[in-house]
Amino acid sequence: MRDVIRDLPGSKIREVANAGLGREDVLAFWFGESDEGTSHAVSEVAIASIRRGETFYSHNLGLIELRESIAGYVSGLHRPVTVDRVAVTSSGVNALMVAMQALVGAGDEVVAVVPVWPNLTAQPQILGARVRPVSLVPREGRWELDLQRLIEAITPATRVLLVNSPNNPTGWTLSAEEQRALLEHCRKTGTWIVADEVYERLYYVDGARAAPSFLDLCEDEDRVVVVHSFSKAFLMTGWRLGNLVVPRGMLDALGKLLEFNTSCAPVFVQRAGIEAIARAAQDVPPLVGRLRHCRDTVLDALQRLPRVQCAVPSGGMYAFFRVEGEGDSLAFAKRLVAEHGLGLAPGAAFGTQSEGWLRWCFASRDPGRLCAGVMRLEKALRL
Ligand SMILES: Cc1ncc(COP(=O)(O)O)c(C=O)c1O
Numbered sequence: 001m002r003d004v005i006r007d008l009p010g011s012k013i014r015e016v017a018n019a020g021l022g023r024e025d026v027l028a029f030w031f032g033e034s035d036e037g038t039s040h041a042v043s044e045v046a047i048a049s050i051r052r053g054e055t056f057y058s059h060n061l062g063l064i065e066l067r068e069s070i071a072g073y074v075s076g077l078h079r080p081v082t083v084d085r086v087a088v089t090s091s092g093v094n095a096l097m098v099a100m101q102a103l104v105g106a107g108d109e110v111v112a113v114v115p116v117w118p119n120l121t122a123q124p125q126i127l128g129a130r131v132r133p134v135s136l137v138p139r140e141g142r143w144e145l146d147l148q149r150l151i152e153a154i155t156p157a158t159r160v161l162l163v164n165s166p167n168n169p170t171g172w173t174l175s176a177e178e179q180r181a182l183l184e185h186c187r188k189t190g191t192w193i194v195a196d197e198v199y200e201r202l203y204y205v206d207g208a209r210a211a212p213s214f215l216d217l218c219e220d221e222d223r224v225v226v227v228h229s230f231s232k233a234f235l236m237t238g239w240r241l242g243n244l245v246v247p248r249g250m251l252d253a254l255g256k257l258l259e260f261n262t263s264c265a266p267v268f269v270q271r272a273g274i275e276a277i278a279r280a281a282q283d284v285p286p287l288v289g290r291l292r293h294c295r296d297t298v299l300d301a302l303q304r305l306p307r308v309q310c311a312v313p314s315g316g317m318y319a320f321f322r323v324e325g326e327g328d329s330l331a332f333a334k335r336l337v338a339e340h341g342l343g344l345a346p347g348a349a350f351g352t353q354s355e356g357w358l359r360w361c362f363a364s365r366d367p368g369r370l371c372a373g374v375m376r377l378e379k380a381l382r383l
Contacts, residue, residue, distance in 0.1 A: 004125060009118075012330055016344070016345065016346060017031070020343055026337060026343050027343060027369060028343035029342075030344055030361070031361060032168060032317070033231070034235055034364065035366070036287075036290075036363070036365045038234070042236070043272065045271050045274070046271055047268075048271075049268035049271040054271065055268070056267065057264055060259050060263065062086075062088025062243070062264070063088070063267065063271075064083070066273050069274050069277045069278070070243050070277065071086050073280060079215060082220075084248050085245050086243060087244045088243050088270060090241065090262045091241060092228065092242040093119055095228070095229070096120060096123055096194070096227050097123050097261070098257055098261055099227060100160075100194070102250065103159060103160050103192050108128075109129070109130050109158050110131050110132070110158070110160045111131075111132045111133075111134055111150070111154050111158050111162065112124075112133055112163075114353055115354035116168065116350060118349060118350060120164060121133070124162070129160075131162075133351065134150045135353040141321065142311035145172065145174070147182075151182070154182075154189055154191055155189060159191065161186055162194050163182075163193070164196035165199075165315070166315025166316040167199075167316060168199065169316075169320045169345070169347070171311075172313075173211050173212070175212060176212040179217055180217055183224070190223070193214060193222075197213055198242075199211070200213055200315075201288065202232055202315055204291075204314055211314075215245060221249065224247070226244070228242055228244070233287065234280070234283070235287070291363055294367055297362070297370050298319045305377065307323050308323055309322050309323075310322070317363040319362055320358070320359050321360070322357045327355070332346070333346040336377070336380055340377070340380045342380070344358045345361075346358060347359065
């Protein structure tokens with residue numbers, strides 16, 4: 001086996017979750033998904049598709065009907081995108097991997113904004129690329145970008161800038177001005193931008209339907225690849241459906257590359273995706289309202305606790321906080337599970353920069369469950 005595969009780090013979130021395995025009393029907020037299931041209307045469409053016998057291989061790039069609805073949906077949120085820039089993938093993580101396979105090879109340099117969901121930085125490493133992390137800077141619990149430092153890190157030797165905004169785990173979100181500055185700089189250095197925007201709809205700024213996106217700014221032929229997922233805003237984590245928006249000239253090759261990965265997304269899942277998009281205008285705003293309430297519930301309570309430092313995130317579905325005196329996040333998270341029945345993700349899972357922090361996924365149908373969790377944390381901190 002290649003060294004890089006043999007040496008892949010195990011998931012620290014799983015390590016904490018395993019410590020609570022088989023215990024029904026644990027209140028778990030460690031994984032990045034809501035406890036709310038997919039809407040029945042969406043599920044019914046998939047069931048009907050299977051009953052009709054849509055159980056065969058399909059187009060590499062996805063059903064044209066789904067690609068058209070994605071193009072329409074994205075164009076409604078951002079600048080117009082034509083269907084010849086859209087590829088359907090089997091999840092957001094598959095979209096990211098395919099984008100990486102298309103763009104980076106052994107020895108290439110990838111500049112990545114961290115802390116970040118670890119899959120993003122592992123993928124280029126699996127392909128033999130070198131990842132240069134540029135860290136956000138925590139200031140009084142809020143993570144901020146040092147734009148100048150990031151721009152200086154991107155040189156003509158940088159093949160890809162990898163950035164996830166709204167960010168998992170910190171909730172940090174790029175502003176339109178920062179995106180413009182990065183796009184202009186990357187045009188000069190010839191660097192591709194891979195923008196993971198899977199949380200774009202989970203954005204809590206009044207009046208905004210989505211977080212600022214590179215798709216608000218870039219031209220059709222810019223070297224920008226935007227990654228989307230059906231997992232978060234449509235509550236479809238288990239369906240494994242995502243998509244890419246790419247420059248027009250990239251699409252044919254991407255179709256060939258998808259053939260060697262998954263060949264195609266399942267047709268009945270794609271049918272469900274069409275329905276999810278059709279229902280987006282009625283389903284997504286209430287979901288965002290519920291998540292906003294969850295966010296406020298957890299953050300209000302966390303900010304009252306002794307020794308806790310955190311800021312209210314403008315996007316995503318995570319509270320990211322640090323507890324004074326708790327420097328080893330993995331050990332602390334394991335202790336919270338073992339002694340207090342509280343399941344959180346350790347900051348160390350997202351890079352060395354966020355050691356000492358904890359991530360709390362606040363996406364829950366039941367704000368009471370969140371309050372019960374905070375009470376357990378309070379008890380742990382007062383001991
Ligand atoms: C930042 C980020 N990107 C991509 C994904 C991938 O989502 P999925 O593979 O479920 O579409 C996740 C999932 O948690 C994520 O947090």
